[in-house]
Amino acid sequence: MKIQELKLKHFGKFTDKNIRIEDGVNILYGENESGKSTLHSFIKGMFFGMERGRGRASAHDAFSIYEPWENSNYYSGALKFESGGKIFRIDRNFDRYTKKAELICEDDGEQLSVADGDLEMLLAGLDSGGYENTISVGQRKVETGQSLEVKFKNYATNYYAMTDEARLSFGYAAGNCEMDLGRTLERLKEKKKALEKEIKESLLKKQAERERMEQEASYVWRDVHHLEEEFDRISAELEYRREKAAQKAENVENRRIIDELRPAKWRIHPVELILFGVIIILAFILIARPWNFLVSIIIFLACGLYVWNRMKVGKQQEKTPPELILEEITPEEEKIPLEKLVWEQTHVREELREKQIQYGNIKEQLAELDEVSEDYREYDKRRLALKLAMERLNELSGELKRQLEERLKGEASQILAYITEGKYTQLLIEDGMHLSILKEGKRISLEQLSRGTVEQVYFALRMAASKVLHEEEYPVILDDTFVYYDDMRLKKVLQWLGEHKQQVLIFTCQKREAQLLDELGILYHMEEIV
Structure with a gap:
């Protein structure tokens, strides 16, 4: 150009x-x-x-x-x-x-x-960076920038060279002597990025499924809890009803015995009245005066209160027509609510068992989600393959970079030897583009050289870099x-x-x-x- x-x-x-x-x-x-x-x-x-x-x-x-x-x-x-x-x-x-x-x-x-x-x-x-670090030298800017090292690394990455074995491993035909390592690395990076995106989407999908199942599990657990409370309530109600029925039966039996002893037309049995009188007389006779009067009066009042209560109870037992109708309900009719409670208990027990089984299945599915699936094993294999491929290409580009640096060092040394008429014949280029001169086996840093010689070293480096990096003559x-x-x-x-x-x-x-x-x-x- x-x-x-x-x-x-x-x-x-x-x-x-x-x-x-x-x-x-x-x-x-x-x-x-x-x-x-x-x-x-x-x-x-x-x-x-x-x-x-x-x-x-x-x-x-x-x-x-x-x-x-x-x-x-x-x-x-x-x-x-x-x-x-x-x-x-x-x-x-x-x-x-x-x-x-x-x-x-x-x-x-x-x-x-x-x-x-x-x-x-x-x-x-x-590009602009290559222009400023090789063919173009501004006022007092003969030193190359740090970007020159980056240019060499990128150039080495994009250098065309690879063995048939490596080409075949990346899908290139045998005998094809050219391969763009930089583009290949970019394609591998894109594949890795796509794979990571696929893994991320799969993880998000798995997480969404987990959240859905956890929510469903919480709903089922809530139903289980409510059913357990309902079952306990019905069981307690059944127990209470059975105890009450037994107590009622016992009361009926006791009443029957008392009724047999007491004539139906009498509210207070004569024997009770005689017994009360005997107790009052004995208290009056046996207790010393004046306390016998007081005790007799108290016993009399107590017996009178008993008689009054018995008379009142007897009056209350005169039932109204609705009460009489209720008393006519048979024991078989009383069993109907009890049987309904038993049915409800059985129904709730079955529903509770189904919910518990459903909750157990959900927990098993959640446990399966925590296990490494075959898909993720395949993801790991693909990711490892891409990683190994990129590492191999980076090794190749690193080796090419070293080769190019050796070539750069050789070209720059020739130019420097030409400029200095053989005084300096070997230029050393280390990591970070750190330069030094080798003279008679002794390393001389640029700080030990004159300003003019330093600029000549960098001029030689620029011209050599232009030759190594650029196929075009600029x-x-x-x-x-x-x-x-x-x-x-x-x-x-x-x-x-x-x-x-x-x-x-x-x-x-x-x-x-x-x-x-x-x-x-x-x-x-x-x-x-x-």
Whole structure:
């Protein structure tokens, strides 16, 4: 991919500014505050867009910094580039109200879509993070960000390589030498997510069934409790009725005996009167005076009270017609309510037994719900299979990551050796993209090196990463990158760029890059920014 033309319609300090970019080395020269960094940011904004920050951050983000000084409603530009042998133009309007992007192929007039990923396809997958960590170096930003390590991990994950055995295990035909591990991992993650969703739905369904059965069990238990209370009530009533019937029968028998002793026409038996008289006389004779009078009177009064009560009872026994009718009820007729109670007791007992059996069945079903079903065993097997597959793929991607890091280390070491003319020949890259130099068997950290050498180390890393990560050849864009380089090292960097890169954009406020290129005999295109 090559950049051909920049058209800054309204961007930062520029209005209707056109800059032609040629193949090979391009030097965009300008004094301080001439707009070099603006051009650098414009290229990134045209390829990847420019989002406005939120809150306080919006006052210092790139959107606000490069918003046109005049006519801010016309915040826009265009960039023409070549990809795959065709010329494309992307037009962007950065205005916060009418933001849009259009992509067109100028060779055949085909209208493409940025939103649908056509621009990403033309850039061969280059994104903003990869752009900033490899081919684009901003002012005083030669160090790579932490995202470069993430880029390598993702690249390793998406690298195409796998054994026939592994391919077959994931459903790929034998002999197919290519497999996208990243997409495979994504598919496995999606399957795992779908399985977890299925398990969750099954658990929710099981929980709903449990709640329904527990509610039903509570209803049945309530019925059992009520039936038990009803059964106890009927049993108590039957017991009371039977005891009362027995007592009534006993009273009837006693009355019969008394009635046999007492004539029916007499309310008080003569023998009782004689007995009362004898008792009064004996008390009067046997008790000393004057107490005999008192005791005799008391006994007389008691006997009189007894006689009066007997006379009253006899009078009460003169029944009214309704009472006489009730007395005519036979014992067989009295048994009817008792038999009804017995029937009710039997009915309640049977209903209680059925409810108890129903409650027991529900409890058994609840116990079965607590047991691990065959479906869940199958879920566990599938989940374990997905877990093992993902672990295997992660192992493969980890191994590929190590291989790529070795390749990165080799490429970066070659570039660094070229720049330093063999002074430093081995660059060590450890976890977290921690860099150090190995010289004569001794590890040298970057903190022990000069600022210029550190920037050359990171330059070598960026160029090596670009080669390892990107299949497409992209322009190298450098914004005042060589401030700390001495002439000898800068000369070697320019020579390397001239030999290995198809297009280089150097934004600079100095003229020594042009002078060194002249000394090296490397052709370049010079554009002065004013």
